[in-house]
Amino acid sequence: MTRAEVAGARSSTDLRAVVVDDSQFMRTVIGDMLEDEGISVVETASDGAAGVEAVERHDPDVVTMDLKMPGMDGIDAVEEIMSIHPTPVLVLSAHAADGAELTFEAMDRGAVDFFEKPSGEVSVGIKQQQDRLVETVRSVAAADVSATEAAADHTPTTASVSGPASEYVENPTLLIGSSTGGPTVVEGVLSELPLEADLRILVVQHMPDGFTDRFAERLDSASEYSVREATDGARIGGGEALVAKGGKHLRVSGYGGGRIRVSLSESEPVNNVRPAVDVTFETAAAQIDGPLTAAILTGMGKDGAEGVRNVSGAGGTVLAQDEETSAVFGMPQRAIETGVVDDVRPRDELAAGVLNAITTREQ
Template sequence: MSDRATRAVVVDDSHFMRTLLSDMLEDGDVTVVDTAANGAEAVAAVREHRPDVVTMDLQMPEVDGLEAVERIMDDKPTPILMLSAHTADGADVTFEALEKGAVDFFTKPGGEVSTRMSSKEDQLVRKVKAVAEADVSGRGAVAVDSTGGSAAGSVATDTREYRDGATVVIASSTGGPTVVESLVGSLPRDADLRVLVVQHMPDAFTSRFADRLDAASEYDVSEATGGDRIGGGEVLVAPGGKHLVVAGAGGGRLRTKLNEDPPEHGVRPAADVTMRSAAETVDGPLVGVVLTGMGADGAAGAEAVHDADGHVLAQDESSSAVFGMPKRAIERGCVDDVLAAGDLPGGILDAVKLEVNA
C-alpha cells in the first residue's frame, strides 16, 4: 500500500457505534469513507468506494455480518476485520466469518454497544491498518489433503516412518486460524507428533478454537489448563491471556505450565515464550513453524529452535494474509524452509521422517 491514509468502511447497526468507531479510526489517521447500518449497505459501500478495509459487525438486521462477508468476498474481495462480542457464542460466529474470507477479528469489550471501546483505540487502529495490508485476491481455504501435502504436491505417508518423540510448535496471528486448522487437520496420526499451538486470540476464543481443531484433526486437541502432560498424537492450544511454557520432558511426554508473565511483543500468549522453552527442554526432534501474522512474535523463538538443532519452517508471503511474523523470522537467518500454507504439513513430515540408509 502507498503512503496515503488507509481508507475504511465502518459497518454496525448501532449509530452510536458507527460514530464511535469512525472517530477512533479518524484519530488514528484512518480515513472513514463511508458507514453502513447493515450488510446490504456494506456491500453497496464497498462497491462504490473500494476501501482498503472494512470493519464488520456480526449481528445486524436484514443482512447480517456473515452474509455480508460472503457477498463482499464474491463481489469485491476486500480485507475485512470482524468486530465480535467477547463471548463463546461470539467466537463460534466469528470463526464462521473467517471461513468465509474475513482476515481477522477484534473483540468488543462489554458487548455489542460498548462505551469501553475507546480504551482500545490504539489496538483497534493497529489491527485495522494491519488487516488493510492483507492480500485477499484469490484467497480461500488452504487446500490440503489427508496425506499431509497440498493439492499441488501431496506427500505420501503410508510408507513413511517417523522419528520418535517429535515436537512441533506453531506460531500464528492475523489470518492464521484457518491456516492452523488446515495444517493440524492434515497431520497424519501415525506421525505421533506432540503439537503446541500459539494463536493470538482472547480467552473466550481459544477454547472454541481448540474444539474446532479437535473436530478437524485425527489428533486429540485441547486448550491448555496448566500442568498438562502431552504425548504423541496430542495437541495443546495456548489459552488467551496466558503464556504456555514447556516445563519438562520425559517418558515420551512434555510437561507444560501456564503463567501470566508480562506480554511479549504486546501479546500473551506469545509464541516466543513457548518456542524458547521448547528449545531449552525438548530432547527429541523439534520443529518450529511461523505462520501469517502482524508483528515479530515467533522470530526469536524460531531462532532458539534453530540454535537447538531444530528445524524451522515459515509460511511464504504469497499465502500469508500478513507477512510480518514469517518475514521477521526469515530475516534472522534461522528458517530452513519457506513454504506455501498448503505445503507446510509436508514440510513438517519431511523434518521428522526417519532417515533410512540405502
C-alpha cells in the same frame, strides 16, 4: 499493484474504511476511534447489504464488520464482499456465548481477522482499546485477501513425504506460531497431519481469551489429533495438541518419557502480545530434548523470530510460510531474516514440510 501493496504503500493517514454495525452508537464509537488516529471512515452502514454496497461504491482499504444484524448479517456480507469486491475485512465480535462460533464462520468465508468489540465506556481502558483496534485495522488493511480466500477455500488432504521414507522419528514435537490470517491455515495444517506421525503439538495463535477454547474445538474436529485448550499443568503425549489460552503465555515447564508438561503465565506481554510465540518456542527449546520442529505462519510483527533462533540452536528444524500465501508476511519474513529457517513453503505444503522434517529416509 495488489490491494495489499496499495494499502502498504499508503501512509496510515491515507487508509480508508467502511464501518458496518446495526448500532448507531457502535458505528459512532468505532468511527471516532479510527478517525482520531487518521483512518478515514468513508461510510458507515447499518446492515450487511448496505455494507456491501458501500464497499462497491468506495473501494475502501478495510471493512470493520459486525456479525449479528437484521437482514443480511455479517457472515453473509463477508461472503458477498469476497465474491464481488474482495476487500480485507476485520470482524468485530461481541464476547458472547455464540460470538466465537460466528467469528470463525466469518473467517471461513474470508474475513482476515477479528477483534472484540470496544465497550464504548468512558474509562481509563478506552484509549488502550483504541490503540489495539487501530493497530489491528492497519494490519488487516495490509493483508493479501487472495491468501485468506484461498485458505478459506482449501480442501484438506493427507500430506505426503517426498522421497523414500522408512519411518517417522520417535517422540517428535511440532510448535506452530501464527497471527493475522492464521486460524484457517493452522486448521489446514493440522487436518493434513496423520495420527501415525505421533506428534506432540503446541499451537500459539494470537487470539483473546474466550475464543481459544472454541478454536481448539475446531482443530479437534478438523484433525485426527486430540486438541484442547491449554490449562496450567497440562500434559500431552503423542497424538495430542494444546492451544495456548488467550491472555496467557504458554510455557513448556517439563519434558520426559515423550510427554510435555506446560504452565500458564500472566507475566508481561512479549512483543506486545500474550500469548507470545517466542515464550513457547524458547521454553520448548530449553526443555524438550526430542526431535523439534517449529513452523511460523502468517501474521503481523516479529513474534517468533527469537523463538526460532532457540529452536534452531537446540538442533530443531524451522519452517516458514511463504509470502505469496501469507495474508500478512510479517512474522514469517522476520523469522526468515534470522537466517535459521530451513524451509519456506506455501500454505498447502506446510504439513508435508513438517512430515519431511520428522521422517528418517532409507539410505
